[in-house]
Amino acid sequence: MxxxxxxxxxxxxxxxxxxxxxxxxxxxxxxxxxxxxxxxxxxxxxxxxxxxxxxxxxxxxxxxxxxxxxxxxxxxxxxxxxxxxxxxxxxxxxxxxxxxxxxxxxxxxxxxxxxxxxxxxxxxxxxxxxxxxxxxxxxxxxxxxxxxxxxxxxxxxxxxxxxxxxxxxxxxxxxxxxxxxxxxxxxxxxxxxxxxxxxxxxxxxxxxxxxxxxxxxxxxxxxxxxxxYELPRTAFVANFLGQSNLFPAVVREAGDDAVGADVAGHRILVPRSRAQRTEGTITLGVRPEKLLLLTEEPTPIAGINVLGPGRVTDVSFSGVSTQYLVEVPGAGTVIVFAQNLVFGPVVEPGADVWLSWRVEHGFGLADAPRGSALQQAHEALVGGAET
Known part of the structure; x- marks a missing residue:
């Protein structure tokens, strides 16, 4: 027409x-x-x-x-x-x-x-x-x-x-x-x-x-x-448009290409171009589907962030993917979405695991840290009467 x-x-x-x-x-x-x-x-x-x-x-x-x-x-x-x-x-x-x-x-x-x-x-x-x-x-x-x-x-x-x-x-x-x-x-x-x-x-x-x-x-x-979706600026956006894992972090180094921060005793990098703040206490994030769930501690590799060990507390099957909740000491509950490539879950509740993601998949928010990822997700989804 x-x-x-x-x-x-x-x-x-x-x-x-x-x-x-x-x-x-x-x-x-x-x-x-x-x-x-x-x-x-x-x-x-x-x-x-x-x-x-x-x-x-x-x-x-x-x-x-x-x-x-x-x-x-x-x-x-x-x-x-x-x-x-x-x-x-x-x-x-x-x-x-x-x-x-x-x-x-x-x-x-x-x-x-x-x-x-x-x-x-x-x-x-x-x-x-x-x-x-x-x-x-x-x-x-x-x-x-x-x-x-x-x-x-x-x-x-x-x-x-x-x-x-x-x-x-x-x-x-x-x-x-x-x-x-x-x-x-x-x-x-x-x-x-x-x-x-x-x-x-x-x-x-x-x-x-x-x-x-x-x-x-x-x-x-x-x-x-x-x-x-890929580069949210605030915790609200990160959790209203999809879900995000958000971690309070303390900046230890800020280079031309990347910002290095301490997350629960782990050195986590984020590209400087994807970080809204580059000093002091900041909030770092990564989407659940960007994470890999590992059953053994990985060998350090350039360009890869690693968090863990943590313990799997819940496994939820949703058809296309399986959601895992992993409790990481000092970092809180981390959400992982794993595509279902095999029959049944990769790990069961109670298993010890490590989490990894590519540095370029992380982001740093403009917000100051405000609690756990799950709390922020809850805040983002709670609303009053429509106006």
């Missing part, structure tokens, strides 16, 4: 100094954000972090306490919602039950007096591969099909910006994963600017060109999914 059929181009979105206060609390604090035109942008965070409030501010459903909202360079801060070139797809599909699928998609075009509303609606349904079901009523469709209709209805209006508010939350896991890929494909084809609000890290990583991780009304880190 020709990209120009639905939108000449998306528009960039700029939030400048946005602050939103409610009685008794501040939902969004001094938010500065730029979403380039034609990109798929994900705003990721736990319940209560302010992401849904941010989306409502962009849609015009809330007014900022201070700051400006620009769309395609035009200030829309004081523009009414229906006059903004913005459409929103919600988790609830909000389809008209008495109308056919085709009529649902054409509804907004008819109200605006757009020429050939049914023809444009059919083109939108072809885009989401539902043109064969155009004459059905919403009740005759599955949840995934209804979500596609809602998407077609939004896209057909040619918005400069499409907002997605947890749109896949009501779908089962298998269908949600399928829809993630389809949403990304549709965004690439129509060229609109998508801003997707979600608490689902996998959803954000799968679809977005850029991910912004939000916490307590602020953006903690922004970048490509790979960048934010």
């Amino acid at each position: 020709a990209r120009g059929l639905f939108a000449e181009s998306g528009a960039d979105l700029q939030l400048v100094g946005i602050r939103k206060e409610f009685p008794g609390f501040t939902a969004v604090e001094q938010l500065d954000l730029t979403v380039p035109a034609g990109t798929f942008f994900a705003l990721l965070g736990p319940s209560g972090c302010g992401k849904t409030t941010t989306l409502r501010l962009v849609a015009g459903l809330e007014e900022p306490t201070s700051g400006r909202i620009l769309l395609g360079g035009r200030d829309v801060t004081d523009t009414k919602p229906h006059r903004r070139p913005v459409n929103t797809v919600f988790q609830s599909y909000a389809l008209f039950p008495h109308m056919t699928v085709l009529e649902n998609v054409a509804f907004g075009l008819r109200r605006r007096g757009i020429d050939d509303p049914l023809g444009k609606a059919r083109s939108a349904l072809r885009l989401v591969e539902l043109d064969a079901l155009a004459d059905r009523k919403p009740a005759q469709l599955s949840g995934g099909q209804q979500q596609r209709v809602a998407l077609a209805r939004a896209v057909v209006n040619r918005p400069a910006l499409l907002l997605l508010d947890e749109p896949l939350g009501a779908l089962d896991l298998k269908l949600r994963r399928q829809m993630q890929l389809e949403l990304k494909s549709i965004q690439s084809e129509v060229g609109l600017t998508f801003v997707h609000v979600t608490h689902d890290q996998e959803e954000a990583m799968t679809m977005a060109d850029t991910v912004a991780v939000m916490n307590r009304g602020r953006i903690e880190q922004i970048g490509s999914p790979e960048e934010v």
Whole structure:
């Protein structure tokens, strides 16, 4: 389908100094954000972090306490919602039950007096591969099909910006994963600017060109999914986007290429380019899937960090991988994800093991140390009511 059929181009979105206060609390604090035109942008965070409030501010459903909202360079801060070139797809599909699928998609075009509303609606349904079901009523469709209709209805209006508010939350896991890929494909084809609000890290990583991780009304880190995952800046990001092992460490040496630190009596190296702090007490991290579980103490090798010995306290099978919890004296509980290449676990609870990882897989956070990895993971995942 020709990209120009639905939108000449998306528009960039700029939030400048946005602050939103409610009685008794501040939902969004001094938010500065730029979403380039034609990109798929994900705003990721736990319940209560302010992401849904941010989306409502962009849609015009809330007014900022201070700051400006620009769309395609035009200030829309004081523009009414229906006059903004913005459409929103919600988790609830909000389809008209008495109308056919085709009529649902054409509804907004008819109200605006757009020429050939049914023809444009059919083109939108072809885009989401539902043109064969155009004459059905919403009740005759599955949840995934209804979500596609809602998407077609939004896209057909040619918005400069499409907002997605947890749109896949009501779908089962298998269908949600399928829809993630389809949403990304549709965004690439129509060229609109998508801003997707979600608490689902996998959803954000799968679809977005850029991910912004939000916490307590602020953006903690922004970048490509790979960048934010592989090189988190804070403990919150490290544990909200996946899991991480975080160790308090004392810097002993800081060279041009690497920083050497003491972790529970072990010399651990991290590339200087991957360390946010290079002196004093710092937090070092490594992802669980980067670790190797060894049943014998390894011979020291350049470029390899070793921690241990430790004792396996728990083994959990999850299909693709097995999770091991290893208690290392002075370092706390370390999480290891091992791909299941053989039948059954490699080691059983109670076994003594060593852990190793390549120096280039480690990272150093901007945060000061704040307890164990498991505690920080818990803190990252605990949230209040959605705002």
